Amino acid sequence: MSVGVIILVVLVLAALGYVFGRQRAMAVSQQSGIKLHSLPSYYGQMVGLFAAVPALLALVLWLLIQPVVIERSVTAMIPDSAIPEGGALSLVMSDVRRIAGGLDAVLAKGGVGEAEVDRIAANPSDLRARLAEVGVPLVGDVPVAVFEAARAYRSMTQTGSILMAATVIAIAAVLAGLVYRRIEPHMRARNVSESFIKLLLIASSLVAILTTVGIILSLVFETISFFKIYPAQDFFFSTVWNPQFRGGSDLGILPLLWGTFYVSFIALLVAVPIGLMIAIYLSEYAGKSLRSFAKPAIEMLAGIPTIVYGLFALVTIGPFLRDYLAQPLGLGSSSSSVLTAGLVMGIMIIPFVSSLSDDIINAVPQALRDGSYGLGATQSETIRKVVMPAALPGIVGAILLAASRAIGETMIVVLGAGAAAKLDLNPFEAMTTVTVKIVSQLTGDTEFASPETLVAFALGLTLFTFTLALNVLALYIVRKYREQYE
Amino acid sequence: MMNNISTTMNTTTTTKAAAMIDSKISARNVQVFYGEKHAIRDVNIEIRPRSVTAFIGPSGCGKSTFLRCINRMNDTIDSCRVEGNILIDNENIYDPKVDPVQLRAKVGMVFQKPNPFPKSIYENVAYGPRIHGLARKKSDLDDIVASALQKAGLWNEVKDRLQESGTGLSGGQQQRLCIARAVAVSPEIILMDEPCSALDPIATAKVEELIHELRTNFTIVIVTHSMQQAARVSQRTAMFHLGLLVEENDTDKMFTNPDDQRTQDYIMGRFG
Numbered sequence: 001m002s003v004g005v006i007i008l009v010v011l012v013l014a015a016l017g018y019v020f021g022r023q024r025a026m027a028v029s030q031q032s033g034i035k036l037h038s039l040p041s042y043y044g045q046m047v048g049l050f051a052a053v054p055a056l057l058a059l060v061l062w063l064l065i066q067p068v069v070i071e072r073s074v075t076a077m078i079p080d081s082a083i084p085e086g087g088a089l090s091l092v093m094s095d096v097r098r099i100a101g102g103l104d105a106v107l108a109k110g111g112v113g114e115a116e117v118d119r120i121a122a123n124p125s126d127l128r129a130r131l132a133e134v135g136v137p138l139v140g141d142v143p144v145a146v147f148e149a150a151r152a153y154r155s156m157t158q159t160g161s162i163l164m165a166a167t168v169i170a171i172a173a174v175l176a177g178l179v180y181r182r183i184e185p186h187m188r189a190r191n192v193s194e195s196f197i198k199l200l201l202i203a204s205s206l207v208a209i210l211t212t213v214g215i216i217l218s219l220v221f222e223t224i225s226f227f228k229i230y231p232a233q234d235f236f237f238s239t240v241w242n243p244q245f246r247g248g249s250d251l252g253i254l255p256l257l258w259g260t261f262y263v264s265f266i267a268l269l270v271a272v273p274i275g276l277m278i279a280i281y282l283s284e285y286a287g288k289s290l291r292s293f294a295k296p297a298i299e300m301l302a303g304i305p306t307i308v309y310g311l312f313a314l315v316t317i318g319p320f321l322r323d324y325l326a327q328p329l330g331l332g333s334s335s336s337s338v339l340t341a342g343l344v345m346g347i348m349i350i351p352f353v354s355s356l357s358d359d360i361i362n363a364v365p366q367a368l369r370d371g372s373y374g375l376g377a378t379q380s381e382t383i384r385k386v387v388m389p390a391a392l393p394g395i396v397g398a399i400l401l402a403a404s405r406a407i408g409e410t411m412i413v414v415l416g417a418g419a420a421a422k423l424d425l426n427p428f429e430a431m432t433t434v435t436v437k438i439v440s441q442l443t444g445d446t447e448f449a450s451p452e453t454l455v456a457f458a459l460g461l462t463l464f465t466f467t468l469a470l471n472v473l474a475l476y477i478v479r480k481y482r483e484q485y486e
Numbered sequence: 487m488m489n490n491i492s493t494t495m496n497t498t499t500t501t502k503a504a505a506m507i508d509s510k511i512s513a514r515n516v517q518v519f520y521g522e523k524h525a526i527r528d529v530n531i532e533i534r535p536r537s538v539t540a541f542i543g544p545s546g547c548g549k550s551t552f553l554r555c556i557n558r559m560n561d562t563i564d565s566c567r568v569e570g571n572i573l574i575d576n577e578n579i580y581d582p583k584v585d586p587v588q589l590r591a592k593v594g595m596v597f598q599k600p601n602p603f604p605k606s607i608y609e610n611v612a613y614g615p616r617i618h619g620l621a622r623k624k625s626d627l628d629d630i631v632a633s634a635l636q637k638a639g640l641w642n643e644v645k646d647r648l649q650e651s652g653t654g655l656s657g658g659q660q661q662r663l664c665i666a667r668a669v670a671v672s673p674e675i676i677l678m679d680e681p682c683s684a685l686d687p688i689a690t691a692k693v694e695e696l697i698h699e700l701r702t703n704f705t706i707v708i709v710t711h712s713m714q715q716a717a718r719v720s721q722r723t724a725m726f727h728l729g730l731l732v733e734e735n736d737t738d739k740m741f742t743n744p745d746d747q748r749t750q751d752y753i754m755g756r757f758g
Binding site for chain 2: 372373390
């Protein structure tokens with residue numbers, strides 16, 4: 001029985017539970033002449049929830065746990081001799097899964113019974129041909145142990161799913177039945193179903209939180225295994241980034257961090273003044289109708305896919321800077337440069353600065369402006385000396401958020417600044433950032449065991465730490481600012 | 487109704503005659519529009535120097551609007567249009583040659599809700615003198631700040647913590663800080679828009695006492711909702727209703743024997 005069918009059965013049970021639970025509540029109340037504590041539909045809801053939620057939770061848990069359990073017992077069946085020289089257990093296990101899948105396909109195709117598997121088992125040389133027929137190619141002959149493991153895997157999976165279907169449906173039916181039988185007029189069905197719903201809501205928010213925790217944990221664990229095979233000291237303090245796929249790489253993060261901060265710094269240098277001036281114009285000078293048109297128009301900059309910005313950097317800005325600045329000044333001849341990526345990224349994050357700052361400037365109470373005008377200050381004096389200082393903490397927060405956006409940017413850097421890891425002050429040199437290197441270390445046919453790939457996790461974790469710190473700082477500052485006027 | 491209007495006409499003509507001798511501010515046929523709304527209708531009033539004039543009237547009667555005409559604060563509202571003339575020292579402040587920014591240095595304002603800047607107490611008071619270049623040296627500025635805080639009766643409470651934030655003071659102290667801030671620019675006129683409406687009775691008493699003292703140096707116009715306050719602090723009172731100046735008179739007379747029936751009703755609490 002497939003998972004979809006099980007879910008359907010459980011939902012049908014829940015729907016039936018709702019209808020009958022509601023009916024029974026009304027019937028019980030009429031019989032005994034006692035008024036129901038809650039509306040009849042709450043009794044129905046209660047039965048339905050008890051039928052659906054625990055059963056579906058059990059289903060999810062089962063689906064998560066079953067593969068782990070089966071994997072473990074099947075792994076135990078494979079002797080060391082079945083693992084080829086230089087190979088890994090995980091590769092053998094994936095063969096096992098493929099053979100098991102192939103056997104399923106053979107049976108489905110031939111329309112023959114389980115006995116066919118035994119026949120194949122008796123004649124192992126036949127196996128490759130039979131599996132190839134159903135589109136499962138195998139490299140070399142299959143050791144007997146592996147084939148036996150595949151058979152075991154198959155049968156355990158089958159029994160597992162039958163057991164799962166039975167358990168889940170039984171949970172649904174039994175719980176629905178129990179609750180249904182307990183319905184009586186004094187039962188507080190509304191409170192029960194409301195606390196049940198509250199639990200559901202809490203569970204949903206847990207999903208988001210747990211995902212974040214899971215991502216962080218997986219980053220941390222992979223990073224730890226990276227540091228086991230590569231010294232942390234070299235990673236953090238070496239100034240050379242030179243990965244070799246034959247081993248013996250230099251994986252120093254410093255050139256990448258330098259590139260990241262250099263590009264982000266140039267981006268902020270572009271975005272902060274322009275963004276702030278936009279924000280001041282929009283909030284203090286622009287008329288209502290202009291503002292309602294201009295603000296979304298500027299925010300559109302943030303909606304352009306970054307790959308498009310990257311193209312813009314590659315095709316327009318890069319060559320332009322090279323031909324009109326770098327070459328005449330004798331500073332370089334590369335069309336990808338830190339300056340290119342920084343300029344384009346700066347344009348991309350203008351709306352982050354301008355839009356947030358505009359909101360923050362607008363939140364400065366009109367009373368402060370009136371106070372300043374009342375003392376004979378001009379509009380620009382008021383903005384410079386009263387409005388901006390009052391809005392400053394919030395604006396700093398906005399800038400930090402824009403900065404963390406810039407630090408995490410990848411596509412613009414790939415196309416604008418190149419992929420060469422360098423420590424250089426010249427803004428016309430090609431450099432690269434942490435994110436670009438994460439991508440390049442993970443693309444291609446690689447195995448997650450060498451320091452060259454695992455370094456991506458260490459890079460990711462370092463970057464995550466930086467942007468998280470920036471975000472926390474930004475939120476702290478913004479919140480502190482809000483308290484001032486409320 | 488006819489009777490009322492003619493009384494109004496009479497009072498305004500008499501005050502106009504009186505003003506020939508002695509008036510700091512005189513408004514001639516002032517009309518204010520907010521978009522289509524006619525907020526102030528043909529107001530004529532003479533305000534005497536070095537005295538306190540109170541504007542009273544029910545909510546929405548236009549008294550605050552008219553007050554904001556006197557330092558052209560209504561200029562900051564886009565939809566607002568002012569017609570007629572307001573003369574300060576016989577100079578029309580709505581003349582195109584007049585710079586509203588300079589005018590506001592001469593006509594200070596204190597607002598309904600205390601609005602100290604989120605800066606230190608010292609910087610709050612020094613703000614006006616700084617933008618108008620009133621002090622050459624740091625010591626001059628210190629003197630101006632100290633004397634303004636003394637005039638506002640706040641000096642003894644804050645002299646040891648001038649560098650602390652102005653927003654950390656109590657409501658009453660904040661309002662007196664705003665008064666000190668206005669006084670520091672040495673204006674000739676101070677406009678107060680319900681300065682005590684956000685304060686408790688003790689803080690209110692202090693501000694009222696302060697208004698009494700300031701009267702010797704400044705011309706004060708105060709908008710208030712409290713009739714007792716008008717009676718306590720002012721020498722002249724003007725009653726507004728529905729955008730009209732209903733009556734303007736000596737405060738004593740206004741609260742004992744008003745000329746206009748509407749003033750009588752309002753003071754007795756029959757409407758508003």
